Amino acid sequence: MDILLQAREFERWLGEAALPLWRRKGYDAVGGGFVETIDLRGEPTRANRRSRVQPRQVYCFAEAGRRGWSGDWRTVAEGGLRYFDRVYRQPNGFYGALADADGKIIDAGFDMYNQAFALLAFAFLGEVVPERKSEMAERSNGMRLSLEAHCKHPIAGFEEDNPPRLPLCSNPHMHLFEACLASEVVEGFDRVAWANLADEIAHLAMEHFVDSETGALREFFDHDWAPFPGEKGRVVEPGHQFEWAWLLLRWAERRGKSQAIVTARRLFEIGETHGICPKRDVAIMTLLDDFSVADPVARLWPQTEWLKAAIRFAALSEGAARARYLASASRAAAALERFLEAPVRGLWRDKQRADGIFVDEPAPASSFYHILCAIYELWDCLKRM
Template sequence: MDIDLQARELASWLTEAALPLWRQKGFDAAGGGFVESIDLSGEPTRANRRSRVQPRQVYCFAEAGRRGWSGDWRSVAEGGLVYFDRVYRQPSGFYGALADADGRIIDASFDLYNQAFALLSFAYLAEVFPERKAEMIGRSDELRGKLVAHCKHPVAGFEEDNPARLPLCSNPHMHLFEACLASEAVEGFDRLAWSTLADEIAHLAMDRFMDAETGALREFFDRDWAPFPGEKGRIVEPGHQFEWAWLFLRWAERRGNRQAIVGARRLFEIGEAHGICAKRDVAVMTLLDDFSVADPVARLWPQTEWLKAAIRFAALAEGEERRRYLASASRAAAALKRFLETPLRGLWRDKQLADGSFVEEPAPASSFYHILCAIYELEDCLERM
């Protein structure tokens, strides 16, 4: 398939269908905040709202605005942050986990994952609202300082709470790494602090998250950053192999770090060789550390991470190697497109079963962050070639 044509089709879907639909139906004009999901008829649900959805959607509309989308992105980008603060922010300064559709907090517990997305949203809001940049710098520094004081791991990275909950997880570190890379690039942010933290997470991932023998990146760990006992410690997610590979490439390009490129290439190889179902040509959810398939369900988000990693590898490669990565990116784009084929354009399916059928359920708002980022990354990388 023609990757340039696929990129144009995805961009059209985003700007003409998804952004307008999620602006109109995905933001609760009456009560404030972003909805958790939209059903396949195009109506918002009253499902409980995970706090991570709010800053993820703030990111989506802020980034769409930065890139020239002509719709009303400003009011929802700012309104989403107001709601996020009002509903989820705790006296500790951290953000809770879950609220109902009426904005009543249900679960105020700490999760590093949710704080990482708060930091990501601050960085993107600082870029599109210059008049609020000083505020975003202060909020970003404050939250980073609270994380260091509250749950810094004695060796590297962060624990899940204080006292620490087990298992420790690589996934929130991945999103914190992403927030660091975004923050260090914003003029006026504390570049030294964010770069130092990004470097720490990168080396933690290469030294502890990635298996020394196979190169695979694990999900769950004990307090010493050794694989968690039992099957849980053996879990390897293809989507995260791709997502970490993409982040490593971004970090390595800024730092000139060859080790990270080698590691990223191995992560991509694992994801592509073992995590793609040969019959359906989609990235599946879970492997074990021997690369056997543990969960054959394919969710939407790993397809976006496959696309992001493949196209960035292509942009950094030349000749036959570039053609190989472009072919992989085209497969990933085709896989993603199948999840976007819904009766109402601008929605998506989230889960494909092993038999190729899709689960009939509302489209989760949390997927928009993955989709939008993948489409913009595809455009940017093609422009570099």
């Protein structure tokens, strides 16, 4: 099977090239923390550092350690969290948004997206470093309670701040959903609270984020969770159709919710049918709600989400349906492979223009979270078949 060969090559690329390179060049041993980008010569840049990169990289190295990678994952996982706390953590306990390469905060503003990744890091670090599990559980629970006090939405989910900023967004909820699913299975964490919040977000997605007529998931909403007025409210991202499909499949399997599988299947169909460029065979960035193309640029991360959703559908299917999803997973893997063809093995390209030419720019660290998760998900699902 092509997908098995692809999975083996991804595993070699990750263990032999990407993890060693990002451990060596992607962590600032002098100033602390993870760098924002590595240039295509393999050298770290001094680009400003988005706070989300820190917990995402903590996740990557903690999960690599849990999976048996023999490199020094713990130094950078724990060091990255210390840097995240020291540079970005605000007096209210939330994390700011942006700092420069010297660790000076530039934007201390609140974004739920960044808090969601902090929660993901707490879960994975707590899982892999047993002596820190109780600390991570306490911090995780404290942040959840703070979010509920600070920006709980009166209907369901969360507002972007208090007072709320509009439009409200589905994307931060997607990553909070992911953090909930991770947290509810960590021994010592408040499993009931995390499971309840995961259920709330799943129902919010199926009842409000997903359009009842088309089955597409929108990005932007007014304060009543209705589509935001104008073109902004019409935005549909193929990568997020796949990513939400993957998350809803995981939730549906745990809860025995067949309707969530139906919703996820429709999300996948929309992403695959309308969100894949027929000439380049890559997932593009943006559609409108009539499924017309709004932005034909392809970025790396939607390819990983296509792969994750396709391979999980394959694992949950049999016969012709399994073959169909395996073929889609192989296409997604081939698309991802093209983005990983960089001058230095272990780096990647981030953007492909509509003409098929990749933008010549440094590799963003933020993509590693997507890539590593997709590779591990691919192997996990193949083992189930």
